[in-house]
Amino acid sequence: MDADEREAHEESLPELFWAVARRLRHQSRRTLEPWEINPGHARALAVLGGHGALRLSALADHLHIAPRSATEVVDGLEGKGLVARHPDPADRRATLVALTDEGTRTGAAIRAARNAEADHFFGHLSPVDREQLTRILRTLRD
Numbered sequence: 692m693d694a695d696e697r698e699a700h701e702e703s704l705p706e707l708f709w710a711v712a713r714r715l716r717h718q719s720r721r722t723l724e725p726w727e728i729n730p731g732h733a734r735a736l737a738v739l740g741g742h743g744a745l746r747l748s749a750l751a752d753h754l755h756i757a758p759r760s761a762t763e764v765v766d767g768l769e770g771k772g773l774v775a776r777h778p779d780p781a782d783r784r785a786t787l788v789a790l791t792d793e794g795t796r797t798g799a800a801i802r803a804a805r806n807a808e809a810d811h812f813f814g815h816l817s818p819v820d821r822e823q824l825t826r827i828l829r830t831l832r833d
Contacts, residue, residue, distance in 0.1 A: 715812070722808050726797055728771070731756075735764045736773065736790065736798040744789035746779065773797055 773794035
């Protein structure tokens with residue numbers, strides 16, 4: 692096979708990117724299976740763990756979802772005993788959502804599992820490659 696034929700058979704950057712994104716998404720879902728929560732719930736736990744108690748609207752903003760969707764996420768987490776709603780002391784008409792003790796433990800366990808997953812996934816990359824990939828991903832994110 693000559694160079695032109697090899698190039699025609701090579702995957703494009705977008706194809707490679709989406710293949711890796713799919714693999715990460717599937718791996719993430721498998722990592723979350725022990726807690727029987729989805730990635731959206733895991734993100735909400737992470738936001739609440741990092742920011743403390745939030746109003747639903749603020750949680751929705753952090754998650755980049757509609758407030759109605761945030762209500763559904765909180766309902767699911769509340770049903771599992773991972774979050775609780777409390778009146779906002781600054782405005783009795785408003786409600787705050789906060790992690791329960793179990794939510795804090797679950798969030799920490801998920802972070803540890805995801806860090807182990809990332810170490811495994813990126814483990815075959817050299818430190819230089821990891822640095823370059825981190826730089827590139829930050830550039831794309833920002």
